[in-house]
Amino acid sequence: MTVLMCSWVGEDSGRYIYRYGLDTGDYLGKVLMDEPPEYLQGIAYFSGYLNMTSDDGNADDEQPDHLYRTKIVPEAETCTVTLEKDFDDVIGQGEIEGLSFDKNNGQFLLLYNRGARIVSGMPKGFYEGYDREISEVFVYEIDY
Numbered sequence: 001m002t003v004l005m006c007s008w009v010g011e012d013s014g015r016y017i018y019r020y021g022l023d024t025g026d027y028l029g030k031v032l033m034d035e036p037p038e039y040l041q042g043i044a045y046f047s048g049y050l051n052m053t054s055d056d057g058n059a060d061d062e063q064p065d066h067l068y069r070t071k072i073v074p075e076a077e078t079c080t081v082t083l084e085k086d087f088d089d090v091i092g093q094g095e096i097e098g099l100s101f102d103k104n105n106g107q108f109l110l111l112y113n114r115g116a117r118i119v120s121g122m123p124k125g126f127y128e129g130y131d132r133e134i135s136e137v138f139v140y141e142i143d144y
Helices: none
Strands: 004-005 017-021 027-034 040-046 049-054 065-070 079-080 084-086 094-102 106-113 118-119 121-127 135-142
Touching: 004 040, 049 094, 065 094, 094 118
Parallel strands: 027 079, 040 094
Antiparallel strands: 004 017, 017 027, 040 049, 049 065, 065 084, 094 106, 106 135, 118 121
């Protein structure tokens, strides 16, 4: 069994999905993403695809963050990444984080933090009307 991981840091490390052996923890290699998303926040496997949330929108400019997906073929060295969703319902005052799937209820779960102003991954105060960060889980019906 294999564990797949991503790196939030951009540049070279953010271009890859990393493989590790679940039983041993051994590094098994990496897969190069064509046109990799910036600022990956989380990855989750569902229905044959690796789904990735990306904090690539700018909340100050009302830009949405995104969901991407790809197929990871065993032993492949590259993968094609496609944009699946603009999270235009969660723009402003925050950022998306991790994701999960509830296959029993046919739902996609997205962790969204709002209130804290984040600059280059670091909290820099709060947006107007907030005195703390608020974490919420948004629930979407799965349509694929």
